Amino acid sequence: xxxxxxxxxxxxxxxxxxxxxxxxxxxxxxxxxxxxxxxxxxxxxxxxxxxxxxxxxxxxxxxxxxxxxxxxxxxxxxxxxxxxxxxxxxxxxxxxxxxxxxxxxxxxxxxxxxxxxxxxxxxxxxxxxxxxxxxxxxxxxxxxxxxxxxxxxxxxxxxxxxxxxxxxxxxxxxxxxxxxxxxxxxxxxxxxxxxxxxxxxxxxxxxxxxxxxxxxxxxxxxxxxxxxxxxxxxxxxxxxxxxxxxxxxxxxxxxxxxxxxxxxxxxxxxxxxxxxxxxxxxxxxxxxxxxxxxxxxxxxxxxxxxxxxxx
Numbered sequence: 107x108x109x110x111x112x113x114x115x116x117x118x119x120x121x122x123x124x125x126x127x128x129x130x131x132x133x134x135x136x137x138x139x140x141x142x143x144x145x146x147x148x149x150x151x152x153x154x155x156x157x158x159x160x161x162x163x164x165x166x167x168x169x170x171x172x173x174x175x176x177x178x179x180x181x182x183x184x185x186x187x188x189x190x191x192x193x194x195x196x197x198x199x200x201x202x203x204x205x206x207x208x209x210x211x212x213x214x215x216x217x218x219x220x221x222x223x224x225x226x227x228x229x230x231x232x233x234x235x236x237x238x239x240x241x242x243x244x245x246x247x248x249x250x251x252x253x254x255x256x257x258x259x260x261x262x263x264x265x266x267x268x269x270x271x272x273x274x275x276x277x278x279x280x281x282x283x284x285x286x287x288x289x290x291x292x293x294x295x296x297x298x299x300x301x302x303x304x305x306x307x308x309x310x311x312x313x314x315x316x317x318x319x320x321x322x323x324x325x326x327x328x329x330x331x332x333x334x335x336x337x338x339x340x341x342x343x344x345x346x347x348x349x350x351x352x353x354x355x356x357x358x359x360x361x362x363x364x365x366x367x368x369x370x371x372x373x374x375x376x377x378x379x380x381x382x383x384x385x386x387x388x389x390x391x392x393x394x395x396x397x398x399x400x401x402x403x404x405x406x407x408x409x410x411x412x413x414x415x416x417x
Contacts, residue, residue: 111293116319118286123323126279127331132272139249148276154347155280156287156317162356164309170362171369174229175309176317177348178373181216182310183318184341185380186408191322192329192341194401200394208342209385211244215349216381220374227364234357241350283320291316306366307415310373345381376411383407 134144157180164172192198218240222233267275294312303312321344356362364370387400 108293108296111289111296115286115288115290115293115316118282118289119319119323120327122279122282122284122286123320123325123327124279125275126283126324127327128267129272129275129279130328132267132275135266136269136272151347151351154344154352155284156291156320157348158352158355159284159288160291160313160317161352162359165356165360165362169305170364171304171306171366172309172313173356173362174223174353174364174369175306175373176313177352178369178377179310179314180318180321181345181348181377182373182380182408182411183314184321184345185384186404186411187315188318188322188325189341189384189396190401190404190408192325192401193396194398194405195326196329197395197397200388200396202394204342205385205388207247209388212342212345213381213385215240215346216378219349219353220370220378223362223364224370224374227367227370229353229357229362231358231361234354234361237350237354238358241346241354244346244350283323287317287320290319304366306369306373310369310415311412372414376407376414380404380407380411 130144130148133139133148157177161173161176164170164176215237218237219229222237223229291313294316295308298308298312321341325341353362383403387396387403388394391397391399
């Protein structure tokens with residue numbers, strides 16, 4: 107039964123990712139907004155919805171380690187697994203906006219989360235308010251000032267769709283991603299709990315990978331259709347959304363208290379390290395370009411994280 111849930115969930119995620127991409131491209135053309143902005147807002151919010159639902163339900167049910175581990179593990183997986191797979195398939199050329207705006211916001215969000223919970227082991231309501239307020243500020247800036255940070259290869263099938271179709275595709279894609287994630291997580295947690303694994307480890311590995319599959323599905327479809335700006339923007343945006351929106355909103359509703367401090371001493375440190383290393387990888391070995399070499403480095407870091415977590 108758990109394996110069936112995993113398979114059905116994956117199919118729903120792929121279908122949802124395809125319709126979400128169509129909607130994102132449609133809104134980008136309709137509103138004349140840079141695609142990376144669409145990727146970092148609409149697509150990121152839709153693909154981060156599973157994290158929000160899982161973390162909120164987990165926190166309300168008293169499983170704070172799953173709530174935090176889900177977000178921390180997802181952010182690590184987005185860069186160490188999803189981004190690695192994407193750039194192993196196709197290189198991504200970036201512009202200066204990436205390291206001037208997009209990466210700094212992700213890094214600041216990650217550091218804020220660390221300092222908020224590192225000393226008292228709890229994410230308080232007022233800290234959640236600060237995180238969510240930062241998200242609103244970031245979104246306002248994106249919509250007003252952000253310029254393309256990724257060099258896109260414009261596909262021939264960029265056709266402007268009617269507004270109602272964009273909304274329908276967005277709703278259907280988001281719903282399919284949400285439903286697929288729910289099934290995938292239920293199946294994965296069902297399998298993991300049979301081995302008596304701790305909630306923290308389930309959160310940062312099984313659950314986080316399950317909730318990162320929407321990002322993988324949406325980004326893979328985007329990169330295969332040469333929508334690189336949406337793919338990259340989705341990943342960076344999802345990491346920002348996971349911290350500022352998912353944990354921000356969850357902690358506003360109910361404070362999140364850490365029970366397994368391995369989340370702080372191990373998992374959060376890995377999240378900071380992989381977020382930080384994205385910047386030098388943007389310049390070395392090839393300046394302003396993510397290639398298969400950087401992909402191998404990132405996936406190597408992710409494998410090391412998984413090994414360390416289970417040891």
